[in-house]
Amino acid sequence: MAAFAGNMINIGLSYGLHWQSLSPLAFRESFQVDFPLLLGPTIATLMPAFFATLSLVFLSKENKTARRHWLMALVALLFINVQTLAYHLPLNLDFMEIEFSVTDLNAKLNGWLFFHWIRVVVAIVAVVQAIIAFQKQTINN
DSSP states (O other): OHHHHHHHHHIIIIIIHHHHTSOHHHHHHHHHHHHHHHHHHHHHHHHHHHHHHHHHHHHTTTOHHHHHHHHHHHHHHHHHHHHIIIIIHHHHHHHHHOOOOHHHHHHHHHHHHHHHHHHHHHHHHHHHHHHHHHHHHHHHO
């Protein structure tokens, strides 16, 4: 989970800032290369975190406090998945296929980054909840 949060921070601070510095044509060319390369690390860090957290919700049924924190982490990861599938993925595909005016592109990219930082905050919340869950699980075992 922390690896996913770190990956999201990296995307925002490196790629996001880089993309904002580019002209619309250069952004599109860069994004067409960058986006597929970002999928692997994002999936490789999010999916194991999601499935492990889901498993831990069920495995911690004896410890209600730990389970509550695992459940909060799971809800955070679910939120991230829904936001990504409903907003970021379609916009990512649009960035690769649709030509936007400079104004539209800047607005869409700024919106993408704004909502990306929401994903980062929610990922950090998930990490904190997982740490608390581990602590509660350890204390009671």
